[in-house]
Amino acid sequence: MLALRDGQLYVLAxxxxxxxxxxxxxxxxxxxxxxxxxxxxxxGWDLHLLDQVPQLTA
Known part of the structure; x- marks a missing residue:
């Protein structure tokens, strides 16, 4: 699964x-x-992982 946050792409590993x-x-x-x-x-992945996509810090 891929996630996009703050313009940055992440993959769930x-x-x-x-x-x-x-x-x-x-x-x-x-x-x-x-x-x-x-x-x-x-x-079979933990649903809480969806809330743990990293954020870019200011």
Whole structure:
């Protein structure tokens, strides 16, 4: 799963969110929160990870 926050792209990895360089893959599909929660449940990921996407600090 990919997440975009503050213009930065992150990928969900087994050890948490990892920052990526470059644009999102052209084959990626946007998800709303409900769909992302459904994906986490289906794949066995902790739903709280959706609230832990890193933020850029000022």
């Amino acid at each position: 087994p050890d948490g969110w990892t920052r990526l360089g470059g644009p999102a893959p052209a084959s990626s599909t946007p998800l709303n929160r409900e769909d992302a929660e459904d994906w986490c449940e289906r794949e």
